[in-house]
Amino acid sequence: MDLEFSADELAFRVSVRAFLTENLPEDIAGKVRASKELTREDYLRWQAILNAQGWLAATWEQEYGGPGWNAVQRHIFAEECALSGAPRMPPFGLAMLGPVLIKYGTEEQKQTLLPRILEGTDWWCQGFSEPGAGSDLASLKARAERDGDDYIVNGQKTWTTLGQYANKIFCLVRTSATAKPQGGISFLLVDLDTPGVEMRPIRLIDGGHEVNEVFFTDARVPVSNLVGEENQGWAIAKYLLTHERTNIAGVGFSMMDMARYRKLAAGITRDGRPLAEHPVFAARAAEIETDLEALRITNLRMLAAAQGGSAGGMGSSILKLKGTQVRQEIQDLYRSALGPHAAPLASDLSENELSVPVEAARAAPAYFLNRKQSIFGGSNEIQRNIVAKEMFRE
Amino acid sequence: MDFNLSEDHEILSNTLRRFLSDNTSVEGRNESAFDAPYHSPDLWMALCELGIAGAFVSEDQGGFGGSAQDIAVIFEELGGALCVEPALGTLMAARLLAEAGREDIVEQLIAGEARAALAVYEPELACALTPMATVAAEQGGGWVLTGRKSAIYGAPGARYLVVAAKTGAGIGLFLLEDPQIIAAAMADGGGIGELVLDNTPAERLSDIAGPELEQALDLGRIALCAEAVGAMSSLVDMTVDYLNQRKQFGKALSSFQALQHRVVDMQMELEQCRSILISAVAHYGTPEAPRHVSMAKNLVGRAGRKIAEDSIQLHGGIGMTWEYPGTHFAKRLVMIDHQLGDQSDHLMRIMSGTAA
Numbered sequence: 001m002d003l004e005f006s007a008d009e010l011a012f013r014v015s016v017r018a019f020l021t022e023n024l025p026e027d028i029a030g031k032v033r034a035s036k037e038l039t040r041e042d043y044l045r046w047q048a049i050l051n052a053q054g055w056l057a058a059t060w061e062q063e064y065g066g067p068g069w070n071a072v073q074r075h076i077f078a079e080e081c082a083l084s085g086a087p088r089m090p091p092f093g094l095a096m097l098g099p100v101l102i103k104y105g106t107e108e109q110k111q112t113l114l115p116r117i118l119e120g121t122d123w124w125c126q127g128f129s130e131p132g133a134g135s136d137l138a139s140l141k142a143r144a145e146r147d148g149d150d151y152i153v154n155g156q157k158t159w160t161t162l163g164q165y166a167n168k169i170f171c172l173v174r175t176s177a178t179a180k181p182q183g184g185i186s187f188l189l190v191d192l193d194t195p196g197v198e199m200r201p202i203r204l205i206d207g208g209h210e211v212n213e214v215f216f217t218d219a220r221v222p223v224s225n226l227v228g229e230e231n232q233g234w235a236i237a238k239y240l241l242t243h244e245r246t247n248i249a250g251v252g253f254s255m256m257d258m259a260r261y262r263k264l265a266a267g268i269t270r271d272g273r274p275l276a277e278h279p280v281f282a283a284r285a286a287e288i289e290t291d292l293e294a295l296r297i298t299n300l301r302m303l304a305a306a307q308g309g310s311a312g313g314m315g316s317s318i319l320k321l322k323g324t325q326v327r328q329e330i331q332d333l334y335r336s337a338l339g340p341h342a343a344p345l346a347s348d349l350s351e352n353e354l355s356v357p358v359e360a361a362r363a364a365p366a367y368f369l370n371r372k373q374s375i376f377g378g379s380n381e382i383q384r385n386i387v388a389k390e391m392f393r394e
Numbered sequence: 395m396d397f398n399l400s401e402d403h404e405i406l407s408n409t410l411r412r413f414l415s416d417n418t419s420v421e422g423r424n425e426s427a428f429d430a431p432y433h434s435p436d437l438w439m440a441l442c443e444l445g446i447a448g449a450f451v452s453e454d455q456g457g458f459g460g461s462a463q464d465i466a467v468i469f470e471e472l473g474g475a476l477c478v479e480p481a482l483g484t485l486m487a488a489r490l491l492a493e494a495g496r497e498d499i500v501e502q503l504i505a506g507e508a509r510a511a512l513a514v515y516e517p518e519l520a521c522a523l524t525p526m527a528t529v530a531a532e533q534g535g536g537w538v539l540t541g542r543k544s545a546i547y548g549a550p551g552a553r554y555l556v557v558a559a560k561t562g563a564g565i566g567l568f569l570l571e572d573p574q575i576i577a578a579a580m581a582d583g584g585g586i587g588e589l590v591l592d593n594t595p596a597e598r599l600s601d602i603a604g605p606e607l608e609q610a611l612d613l614g615r616i617a618l619c620a621e622a623v624g625a626m627s628s629l630v631d632m633t634v635d636y637l638n639q640r641k642q643f644g645k646a647l648s649s650f651q652a653l654q655h656r657v658v659d660m661q662m663e664l665e666q667c668r669s670i671l672i673s674a675v676a677h678y679g680t681p682e683a684p685r686h687v688s689m690a691k692n693l694v695g696r697a698g699r700k701i702a703e704d705s706i707q708l709h710g711g712i713g714m715t716w717e718y719p720g721t722h723f724a725k726r727l728v729m730i731d732h733q734l735g736d737q738s739d740h741l742m743r744i745m746s747g748t749a750a
Binding site: 132134205207268279281328338340341342343344345348353364371375379384 | 518576741
């Protein structure tokens with residue numbers, strides 16, 4: 001048994017840390033630590049820095065511009081990024097579509113689209129969920145009908161994250177009515193400026209704009225925008241959704257959030273003493289740190305298993321379940337720590353009018369927004385179904 | 395043993411429920427809740443005409459109610475309709491003004507002609523009243539206040555502020571008219587204020603008001619617990635409706651046992667909150683009141699978070715949207731725990747001798 005990284009892995013971590021210290025813009029890290037919304041430019045600035053270093057597309061093969069890392073290196077990189085306050089890069093082009101194109105795309109799609117993802121020329125968003133197809137994704141209704149060299153696309157997609165920053169969307173569309181709903185789905189790339197495509201914002205619980213609805217009305221899309229074979233979309237989608245397994249537990253983010261909590265608790269008082277010494281808060285923080293330490297090791301165990309080629313199917317679901325529980329618990333602790341001062345909407349107050357440290361001012365909205373963690377990417381109920389299916393398999 | 399409401403309380407409850415259902419909506423609430431004055435003055439006036447502010451004060455002090463049960467009935471209905479009107483601040487301020495013999499102001503509050511709020515807490519004061527940093531000093535025959543007050547509910551637009559400050563003798567209460575406050579919306583809507591005092595002249599209401607202040611705060615806590623019970627009840631109903639109506643995998647979500655069980659747990663928490671609220675109301679005005687009020691506020695804080703989070707989770711993405719009314723009930727339930735002491739503060743109060 002050896003819980004430590006190897007000397008090579010530790011050296012890699014040192015190089016990642018040095019890079020982040022040197023290159024992560026402080027204004028961007030400050031926004032991340034204060035749970036503020038990032039602009040398109042913030043993301044693109046950090047993307048360009050990572051791309052120049054060759055570290056942007058962690059999961060891509062080297063011939064397409066990936067860094068050629070193994071699973072442990074990808075894990076170390078993701079964890080160090082989270083701890084430093086680097087933005088979580090939107091996964092749609094880099095972690096989702098890129099690997100899909102590498103596996104299923106035509107040579108032309110790879111040559112034209114992959115460089116545009118790296119350079120930030122294309123910002124992709126995801127068109128999977130529909131109003132009637134959430135957890136039951138296979139019941140999706142948006143359809144693409146063949147008309148010469150085009151598909152005519154009609155339907156509605158929803159929960160399109162950061163679609164307002166995107167110029168392109170990858171969609172699951174129905175191309176054939178089969179007995180088994182999964183059988184008639186295709187994976188289609190659509191330019192958002194195609195006539196008949198309209199995006200509308202959805203306002204979320206914290207009042208912010210992070211997701212959108214996308215409407216397709218007789219939108220004409222070239223058949224050459226199909227990825228893989230017609231009606232092969234479900235297999236591609238499954239590949240996409242299970243591909244990015246590193247960092248699904250968000251251990252790095254939770255560690256950063258916990259450090260943020262510790263700092264806050266040392267600096268604010270309740271009942272005339274530092275909150276860190278308040279018995280209720282001290283006990284809760286200790287329990288959460290225990291859960292987090294166990295999760296860190298669980299994550300490493302799964303990582304080692306994946307490295308050895310013996311990753312179980314339920315592993316990533318368990319990491320997602322416990323990972324989101326721990327993250328949400330920390331968000332709750334952080335919000336609770338502020339007591340009455342979590343109530344005023346920070347946006348209404350100037351910095352010197354706040355009763356709390358400015359980086360804590362968005363604690364309540366951030367807690368509310370982070371309820372999404374247990375809903376998106378396969379809700380925690382769906383993750384439990386996946387684990388149960390494996391545990392009770394006949 | 396009889397857990398039914400009296401006939402009068404039944405009428406009060408039904409009247410208010412009908413009025414709120416006919417005249418308010420979550421959409422309408424949200425239109426006024428996030429911009430100054432963070433509520434609807436017309437709606438507040440209409441509620442005062444119905445007599446809700448009058449019901450905050452006893453008959454011998456110029457009102458026509460004032461029992462903890464009156465307060466609980468009213469706030470449960472306000473919570474059930476997610477009403478964002480500044481009833482909490484008015485309630486606590488009116489009680490203290492009545493105690494101080496200021497029927498002239500109480501009369502204006504009851505009529506809806508003016509509003510008042512209570513300034514107790516400070517940047518480093520969350521629930522307990524000590525160590526209070528705001529001080530009152532005598533100066534030129536009057537009094538001046540220095541310090542900073544936080545978390546003043548309903549302060550934006552209030553003509554009167556009742557301010558707690560340390561005097562030589564203990565904690566005193568002072569009156570500010572047309573105060574200069576820093577106004578903000580709360581995360582879940584409604585107005586909140588901060589107050590910076592720097593040798594600010596104020597009128598003395600009482601030199602030593604610690605016990606009266608604790609009583610007014612405990613009544614405010616009962617009001618918040620009742621509001622939460624109303625909001626929980628509405629949110630559980632909305633969740634059941636949604637699960638009945640939403641279909642995935644070819645059947646209603648309500649047919650999945652794992653989801654049914656979570657709703658059952660929500661209902662169980664709601665029943666527990668109803669019971670602890672009844673206990674707090676029954677003990678109000680007795681020496682055991684602080685302990686029972688803290689038990690209620692602690693349980694409501696814990697259950698409120700659970701019901702809010704479960705309802706969001708059971709709704710899926712819809713429960714995360716601003717457009718869906720249930721979202722705002724969930725936010726209210728979470729934020730109630732931040733007002734007048736949270737579950738940790740009240741746990742400490744239950745455990746300590748002072749609340750025994």
